Amino acid sequence: MRYKSIIVPTLIAAAGLTLGTAIADELPGKGITVQPSDQNYTVEWFQEELVSMGLQELGYDVKEPVSMQLQAAFLAVANGDATIYSGYADPLHKAFYEKAGGKAKLQPVGTLVDGSVQGYLIEKKTADAYKIKTINQLKDPALAKLFDVDGDGKADLYGCDPGWGCERIIDHHLDAYGLRETVTQLQGSYETIIADAIERIKAGKPTLYYTWTPMWLSGILRPGHEVQWLTVTSTALPEEQAGAVTEAAGIGNTGFPVITQHVIANTPFLDKNPAARKWFELLNVSVEDINAENQLVHDGQSTRADVQKHAEDWKMKHKAQWDTWIAEAKAAAK
Numbered sequence: 001m002r003y004k005s006i007i008v009p010t011l012i013a014a015a016g017l018t019l020g021t022a023i024a025d026e027l028p029g030k031g032i033t034v035q036p037s038d039q040n041y042t043v044e045w046f047q048e049e050l051v052s053m054g055l056q057e058l059g060y061d062v063k064e065p066v067s068m069q070l071q072a073a074f075l076a077v078a079n080g081d082a083t084i085y086s087g088y089a090d091p092l093h094k095a096f097y098e099k100a101g102g103k104a105k106l107q108p109v110g111t112l113v114d115g116s117v118q119g120y121l122i123e124k125k126t127a128d129a130y131k132i133k134t135i136n137q138l139k140d141p142a143l144a145k146l147f148d149v150d151g152d153g154k155a156d157l158y159g160c161d162p163g164w165g166c167e168r169i170i171d172h173h174l175d176a177y178g179l180r181e182t183v184t185q186l187q188g189s190y191e192t193i194i195a196d197a198i199e200r201i202k203a204g205k206p207t208l209y210y211t212w213t214p215m216w217l218s219g220i221l222r223p224g225h226e227v228q229w230l231t232v233t234s235t236a237l238p239e240e241q242a243g244a245v246t247e248a249a250g251i252g253n254t255g256f257p258v259i260t261q262h263v264i265a266n267t268p269f270l271d272k273n274p275a276a277r278k279w280f281e282l283l284n285v286s287v288e289d290i291n292a293e294n295q296l297v298h299d300g301q302s303t304r305a306d307v308q309k310h311a312e313d314w315k316m317k318h319k320a321q322w323d324t325w326i327a328e329a330k331a332a333a334k
Contacts, residue, residue, distance in 0.1 A: 027059025028275035028333035034060045037082035040067035042302055043215055046293045047112055047285060048086045049311035051263055054279045057326050070163050071096050077266050078105035084280075086112065088264035091241045091257050092165040097264065098240070107270060108262035109280035115287055116261060118166065118212035119254030120157070120230040121221070122147070126206040127228040135230045135255065136177050138208075144182035147208040149200075152184070158197040158209035159185035168238055169256055170210060176236035183208075201226060212259070214290035216298035229254065278332035282325040289314060 034055055038044055052062045066082060070093070076082035078100040088097070088108050100106060120135050126146060127133070138144045138155050147155035160166035167187060174180045186193055194217060200207040201221060211217050221227045232255035235246045244257035263280040270277045293310045301310070315322050 026330065028330060029055060029058040029060030029273070032060050032273065034062045034083045034269075034276070035081070036062065036065040037073040037076050037085045038065045038067055038087065039070055039073065040065075041087075042297050042307070043294055044087045045304065045307040046290060046297075046310055046314075047261070049308055050283060050285065050314065051084065051086045051112070051280070053311060053315060054283060054322075054326065054329070055276060058275050058279060058329055060276065070165070071099075074100040074106065074264070077264060080266055080268070082266075083269050084263055084265045086261075086263050088262045089116070089165070089259045090262060091244050092118075092169075092259055095168075095238075095240045096165065103267065105267055106264055107267050108264045109270065109277055110262060110283065111260050112263055112280075112283060113214065113261035113285055113287060113290060115249075116213055116259035117248045117251065117254060118210070118256040118259060119248070119251070120208065120210055121223065121227040122209075122230060123201045123205070123207045124224075124226055124228045125204065127230075133231060134233055135173065135179070136233045138183055139178050141182050144179075146206040149186070154181075155183045155208055157183055157185050158193050158207070159187050160210055161190050162187055166210065166212070166256070169241070172238050173232070173236060173255060177232070214287040214294060216291070216294035218291060219295045220298070223251075231255070273333075275329045275333040279325065279329040282328060285314070 034052075036048060036052060038048055048065060055062050066076070068076065073082065073085045074093070074096045077085050090108060097106065097108070122132060130143060130146065132138075132143060138147070141153070144155040145153050147157075149156035157170070159170050167185065170185050174183055174185065194209065194211070197207050197209045198217075198220060223229050229248075229251045231252040232246075235253060235255060237244060237246070237257070241257055246253050246255055246257055248254050248258055263283075265276070265280065293307075293314070296310060297307065301307075
């Protein structure tokens with residue numbers, strides 16, 4: 001009996017070790033490195049962390065993101081210098097994707113976030129007082145002058161970072177809607193210029209700006225409260241985005257495509273890693289959840305460690321769904 005008491009636990013321990021090894025061996029990403037790329041932009045970190053956390057559970061060795069300009073991120077993924085970029089916005093980034101080599105070299109997979117809206121907004125008090133509902137109305141020099149910041153008599157539009165893609169649509173609108181003589185797009189670091197727009201609106205000054213959802217800004221400048229969306233009288237988009245849906249629920253025609261966000265990944269990597277492909281196909285985060293997380297960032301929880309904690313909290317809140325997705329991704333490798 002004495003020997004039995006020793007041998008049985010030993011056998012159980014050995015069986016447990018064997019089972020643990022077998023489980024580890026089943027991880028489809030074991031021994032495979034994934035190199036994320038990003039723009040080192042805080043509003044992208046949350047989604048990026050969720051993507052990476054899932055890959056790690058599948059056994060992949062996920063490296064720290066390498067940060068670069070947007071177009072460079074597409075080229076890096078296409079050339080295999082990076083594996084994924086989790087901020088692909090369709091159709092906003094379509095031209096960058098095609099110029100990087102298209103489907104043969106990199107592919108958007110799944111729908112990480114759907115129903116993202118972008119467009120123009122103005123301070124609500126001015127919108128109500130002057131009955132301004134469309135950006136086209138700013139073709140009137142008298143109305144445009146209300147939004148003059150630098151004293152040149154033209155409306156100053158707090159716009160989009162050069163190279164993001166949205167600045168091309170804004171420039172296209174200025175020509176298509178005959179606004180070039182009355183509206184100027186202000187460009188620079190979005191975080192910097194939008195801070196000035198916020199202060200102007202808080203001071204009750206007429207202000208015109210571009211933004212998108214999900215983003216923390218809509219929690220501070222709330223459509224229907226402090227600000228109002230502007231629509232357009234007709235859709236006018238750059239050629240590669242022609243035919244995109246620009247009607248946003250509850251708003252109308254914003255003039256900008258309604259965006260879906262995807263992981264874009266290196267095509268040879270996807271071909272060899274069906275588990276990773278399936279994970280990208282399954283992971284989905286709501287606009288509302290990202291808005292809430294972005295608000296935490298804006299409120300000061302803005303380090304990488306903070307955002308990693310936000311991602312862990314989101315995972316635990318959606319644990320049952322998360323575990324189902326992971327199981328499906330593992331099964332895809334068999």
